Amino acid sequence: MNTIANIALRNLSRQKKRTILLGSAIAFGVMIVTLINGFAGAFSANVAENFSDLMAGHIFISGTEKGPDDKDVSVIRDDRALTSAVAASGAPIRYVTRRSAFSGTLIFEGKKLRTNVDGADLEKETFLRDRLLLKAGSWDAMAEGNALILSEKIARKLNVDVGDNLLVQLQTATGQNNVGEFRLAGISFDTGIFGQMMSYANLAYVNELLGLAPGEYQTMGIMLDGLKHTESAAAGIYDKLSGSVQLFERGAKGSDGAETPFQALIRQQKKESWEGVRYRLFTINEVLSQIKQIVAALDTTAAVILVVLFVIIMVGIANTFSMVMFERIGEIGTMRALGVQRGGVRSMFLFEALFLALGGAVAGIALALVAMGVISLFDFGMDSPAFLIMRNGHLSFFLPPLRAVGNVAIIAVLTLIAVASPAGKAARLTPAEALRTQK
Amino acid sequence: MKRIFAIVAIALAAIGQAAVAQDAPAILAELDRLGDFSGVDFSAVYTIVSQKPGEKDTVTQVRMFRRDARKQFAMLIVLPEVNKGQGYLREDDNVWFYDPTSRKFSFSSIKENIQNSEAKNSDLTQRSILDDYDVSSVVEGVIGKIPVWILDLTAKTKDVSYERVVMHVRKDRTMLLKQEDYSVSGRLMRTSLYPKYAEISGRLMPSQMLFIDELNPGERSQLTMTEQSLSALPDKVFTKAFLEQVNK
Numbered sequence: 001m002n003t004i005a006n007i008a009l010r011n012l013s014r015q016k017k018r019t020i021l022l023g024s025a026i027a028f029g030v031m032i033v034t035l036i037n038g039f040a041g042a043f044s045a046n047v048a049e050n051f052s053d054l055m056a057g058h059i060f061i062s063g064t065e066k067g068p069d070d071k072d073v074s075v076i077r078d079d080r081a082l083t084s085a086v087a088a089s090g091a092p093i094r095y096v097t098r099r100s101a102f103s104g105t106l107i108f109e110g111k112k113l114r115t116n117v118d119g120a121d122l123e124k125e126t127f128l129r130d131r132l133l134l135k136a137g138s139w140d141a142m143a144e145g146n147a148l149i150l151s152e153k154i155a156r157k158l159n160v161d162v163g164d165n166l167l168v169q170l171q172t173a174t175g176q177n178n179v180g181e182f183r184l185a186g187i188s189f190d191t192g193i194f195g196q197m198m199s200y201a202n203l204a205y206v207n208e209l210l211g212l213a214p215g216e217y218q219t220m221g222i223m224l225d226g227l228k229h230t231e232s233a234a235a236g237i238y239d240k241l242s243g244s245v246q247l248f249e250r251g252a253k254g255s256d257g258a259e260t261p262f263q264a265l266i267r268q269q270k271k272e273s274w275e276g277v278r279y280r281l282f283t284i285n286e287v288l289s290q291i292k293q294i295v296a297a298l299d300t301t302a303a304v305i306l307v308v309l310f311v312i313i314m315v316g317i318a319n320t321f322s323m324v325m326f327e328r329i330g331e332i333g334t335m336r337a338l339g340v341q342r343g344g345v346r347s348m349f350l351f352e353a354l355f356l357a358l359g360g361a362v363a364g365i366a367l368a369l370v371a372m373g374v375i376s377l378f379d380f381g382m383d384s385p386a387f388l389i390m391r392n393g394h395l396s397f398f399l400p401p402l403r404a405v406g407n408v409a410i411i412a413v414l415t416l417i418a419v420a421s422p423a424g425k426a427a428r429l430t431p432a433e434a435l436r437t438q439k
Numbered sequence: 440m441k442r443i444f445a446i447v448a449i450a451l452a453a454i455g456q457a458a459v460a461q462d463a464p465a466i467l468a469e470l471d472r473l474g475d476f477s478g479v480d481f482s483a484v485y486t487i488v489s490q491k492p493g494e495k496d497t498v499t500q501v502r503m504f505r506r507d508a509r510k511q512f513a514m515l516i517v518l519p520e521v522n523k524g525q526g527y528l529r530e531d532d533n534v535w536f537y538d539p540t541s542r543k544f545s546f547s548s549i550k551e552n553i554q555n556s557e558a559k560n561s562d563l564t565q566r567s568i569l570d571d572y573d574v575s576s577v578v579e580g581v582i583g584k585i586p587v588w589i590l591d592l593t594a595k596t597k598d599v600s601y602e603r604v605v606m607h608v609r610k611d612r613t614m615l616l617k618q619e620d621y622s623v624s625g626r627l628m629r630t631s632l633y634p635k636y637a638e639i640s641g642r643l644m645p646s647q648m649l650f651i652d653e654l655n656p657g658e659r660s661q662l663t664m665t666e667q668s669l670s671a672l673p674d675k676v677f678t679k680a681f682l683e684q685v686n687k
Contacts, residue, residue, distance in 0.1 A: 174597035
């Protein structure tokens with residue numbers, strides 16, 4: 001068998017130009033598919049991490065109180081049980097945030113714009129000062145109760161400057177119309193497309209506008225040491241909470257399977273009735289579970305591209321090997337006359353194809369890795385529209401090793417199938433017939 | 440003697456105020472009755488012309504069907520052409536919005552604005568002021584030359600859009616002429632004027648309404664009611680299937 005494999009290798013090296021062309025075609029296909037796989041591999045993690053930064057947490061706990069007439073009010077009135085459960089869970093916590101938020105319309109001198117305003121306890125959320133760099137104004141001005149920080153883009157659209165007073169129109173937690181007045185304390189550098197939509201104010205004033213009491217809030221955010229801890233930490237916290245407070249079931253799914261676990265949780269909340277505050281625990285993965293569908297779609301696209309590209313390449317390989325068989329017909333006759341069996345001739349062709357596929361695939365993966373490295377060097381900036389799918393403004397890739405091995409295996413199998421017919425024809429030739437045939 | 444006159448005058452004024460305060464619920468009850476079409480079906484076409492500074496006026500037309508006895512309404516958007524076929528459906532406290540493009544219903548609210556105008560769904564439906572508001576004070580005033588009662592109302596429930604409402608009601612005939620809506624924080628948000636009324640089977644319906652956005656100067660919407668009718672409507676009008684069917 002070694003001899004046959006050596007002959008196959010020698011045959012490949014005899015026709016360098018043809019081998020390089022066929023190998024390049026395979027390598028190109030593999031490179032494209034590997035790039036898509038690598039992009040899909042990092043896509044989900046990048047989106048989740050970026051969203052975690054924006055939402056200030058990997059795990060979230062929010063409270064819903066059934067008011068009179070079955071109306072839901074989003075509020076956490078007393079969080080002692082939550083704090084104890086989070087501490088007792090032993091989760092690797094970086095920090096905990098307590099926030100209220102609303103979506104309202106900012107109005108300034110005839111201009112208006114809808115945005116989300118997050119109310120944060122800025123004395124405790126010191127990390128926000130490090131993450132949100134101010135272009136104008138200062139964090140010290142946030143000491144004023146109704147101070148507000150807007151992103152550069154929102155401030156420009158409203159034509160508002162530090163020190164200006166803006167009106168905000170919103171609905172309270174119970175759905176009544178309310179109007180507040182903010183004083184612009186700072187303008188932050190834009191931090192991507194979603195960062196541009198976020199504005200920050202003092203928790204106490206946001207609570208006042210929402211009709212919540214001081215000390216109350218709407219969502220507890222738990223930032224962990226990394227995204228990888230999310231599900232295990234969430235399970236631990238949920239377990240500790242289940243004994244002390246009313247909880248919504250986690251991971252419920254709609255009957256048609258079309259909704260995300262987070263949407264199912266909201267639907268469950270609308271359908272059920274309870275007394276007091278009931279809590280729901282959800283993770284960044286649940287909020288973004290549709291991202292998984294995008295990743296699956298990308299992987300399917302990669303697989304379809306792989307098949308289409310290789311069907312085209314396989315036709316070329318099958319055709320080339322048919323010609324090779326006719327070129328070597330005299331050689332095959334001589335080998336058969338010297339005692340090489342039919343299986344040996346077939347194996348020689350199959351080995352050639354296998355070496356060609358493996359060489360091309362390995363080269364393709366190597367090229368893809370180089371391309372990934374080069375592409376990831378480009379800095380698209382934090383305000384790029386594609387900010388959410390990038391890591392710190394750079395495109396990043398992650399190629400699961402098993403997927404790469406799988407791609408190589410698929411290519412090897414497809415190549416062997418393509419060469420099976422010419423290899424079979426070569427094997428079926430009788431020595432006399434092969435030696436008699438004139439090229 | 441002067442002192443006695445002063446005491447008598449104050450006493451008479453106090454008695455007058457007490458009488459007015461007693462009358463205030465009756466005024467609100469009459470306002471509720473005038474807009475209540477329980478027992479019959481009501482339909483009309485509302486044309487809404489909205490003005491915003493620096494923008495062209497927009498015209499929205501909706502066809503409204505009401506069945507107050509069962510707290511139902513169906514509202515179909517007729518204009519602008521781009522939104523034609525959209526609609527709202529209310530049954531009890533649930534309001535759905537239908538979008539013919541996606542062919543889906545989504546939860547909506549009676550507090551929502553109609554399209555991009557200053558008018559809300561609740562402006563065109565039956566309301567119960569007496570159930571929703573307490574009277575804080577009543578004083579006399581005039582609008583133009585028309586004497587009015589000025590009723591200052593505070594919300595009893597959280598279900599209403601505005602925490603405080605000030606109503607200017609004509610004295611000689613119970614008609615709401617002007618209404619001011621205030622936010623929870625006490626800021627005037629919207630002023631509504633009702634210059635024209637149409638009498639329909641003993642009830643009074645404003646046939647012209649002007650809504651002025653007090654937070655965004657220059658933004659206002661004028662509503663005109665036409666084709667009002669009390670003819671019986673088929674039950675299917677107040678179903679989701681109806682909104683879907685009219686788009687086929």
